[in-house]
Amino acid sequence: MFGMRPWTVLRAVVAAIYVFMLGPIVITVLVSFNAGTRSVFPPDGWSLKWWAEALSEEWIDPILFSLQLASLAAILSCAVALPLAFGLTRHRFPGRNLVVLLVLGPLLLPTLATGLGLLRVFEFSGLIGSMGFWTLLIGHVVICIPFAVRTIAVSLHGLPSNVEAAAASLGASRMVVLVKIILPLIRNGLVAGALFAFIHSFTDINLSLFLARPGASPITVKILGFLEFGFAPTLAAVSAITLIIPLVLVLLVQRSARLGDFIYGERGA
Amino acid sequence: MPDNVVLRLSGIEVRYGLTVAVEKLDLAVEEGEFVTLLGPSGCGKTTTLGVVAGFFEPSAGEVVLGGKPLVGLPPFRRNIGVVFQDYALFPHMTVAQNVAFGLKMRKVSTPEIERRVREILSLVRLGEFADRHPQHLSGGQRQRVALARALVIRPRLLLLDEPLSNLDLKLREELRLEIVGLQRQLGIATIFVTHDQTEALVMSDRIAVMKDGRIEQVDTPHGIYEKPVTKFVAEFIGSMTFVRAELVEPADEEGFGTARTAGGRIVPVRLDRAMARGLPVSIAIRPEKARLVRGNFTSNGIVSLPGRVVSVAYLGSRQEVRLDLEGGDRGMVETVADESQTFTRGEEVSLLAERQDCVAVPDSATVDGAASD
């Protein structure tokens, strides 16, 4: 039967994947509009009171904290990733493989291991006492770098050959070639890298668990802490907010940069 | 050498790791001259251009442009226009912005930039495409944008790396003439790279034939065609009959000597250079300079090589006859295709040629140090 109607089967599988991926999200959003105090589905009435609560200071503060953290992590990881991607795509140097490993490390290792490692480093360097936003930021930059390096390297590979040589022959110094030719042409890679880094940071829980401190907790850590007391519809509303933010960003960016190029390699960007 | 030399390359050598891409290369380009580097793929043409433009540093040798040594000077200080095979236009800029780029780098005033961009774009007949992006142009149009972009900066030298090889034949023939016309009009010294012999013959003032990172011969198209100095050059340009031989009598005052063919025949040959007695050579005969007669024919002062017809290719007014020559060499004769000249496969014939059309060339440039005259 599978042999006879492969496309039908494939369609069914894809549909199932969508249901399992999107189903919980839809349910969460619907539950957040529940009128009762219990998180039941389908909701036993409609109200916005959980949303009012979710938008109170208690929840908005960690959301803003996460937004700042993710924005800075995105910018900084791109800033670090740009020279790294250059070095890795343009040069064969001794120890190149080691650098590749170091860059990809956070992607290959469980974030737990990275978190533990960073914690030890902060301990040894005496930063442990003053841990907070900045140490979290360092950690997030570390785990976001692989994403940014990857998209930027893809863009660099896709640069048309000889445009840099052409610009140089026309009188452009290396700096001018970078600013006027390379950066505009790898813009999509930079934007995609920043976006992936932002989302990765914004949704991270593993690393943040190690590095967060009272008063310096991303929203994910806060949600996890709250879960110990059970799942209130407030959480559904808060989760909905944290879902919407990356979603809106992706939609905004998708309008100008072709993200597909970096996810399923539609075309060298 | 006359002193109107713009560019002089001497003793250039380029290595990529262990491979030697260019070796002991000397070349001088004069003011306003159009010089072509011609050679098979991988012979080092692009590398040579790269050395002139400053994209690669040679491991040995000197590059002097307008009296100033260039080695060590980065490309952006050289004032050399380059057109690449794939055009290398900036995809994020319009045609006008592409062309203006070099002028902006030179801090030319905006009105002056606008004027010069308009002028050069109308010269390459692209005036109406100024605001298009390169993606929306045809191959030939992109090529002309690349040319305009390189010319607008009024470079000391223009380098063209196979600029026509991505275009179809008709466009290529058109653009050949257009490029040469533009080059003459602007009087700009140019090095053109190609592996297309027709392109080289049609466009160049002089041709440098390259092989394995070396220049085998530099001469006018006529000189290259009529007086090839090595077998490689003779083979690369046009078609040729080669008869293996050994030099018996070196050149007399008139430049003629004799050689013994592989078939054991003693024939008179033209020698364009001094060669030692006993040197293995090839006797090179152009197909259009040879004649065919039936049977075995001998006459004084005329080279006659007996053979058998292998194939006859009819080309309308002319025909191409291929032969197996005595001694195992292959021959080719191009003649008019009329009744007196009908030959059939297997027929015994003789290939005839005047002695001045039988050039003895050494089998390789290195045997007699051909590059050292």
Ligand SMILES: Nc1ncnc2c1ncn2[C@@H]1O[C@H](COP(=O)(O)OP(=O)(O)OP(=O)(O)O)[C@@H](O)[C@H]1O
């Ligand atoms: N980056 C490189 N690394 C190693 N070897 C190279 C490199 N670039 C060129 N080469 C080698 O140097 C030699 C000359 O190359 P070059 O590109 O100058 O040839 P070319 O005459 O331009 O050939 P084509 O007609 O194919 O463009 C070749 O043998 C080539 O393999």
Ligand SMILES: [Mg+2]
């Ligand atoms: Mg080349």
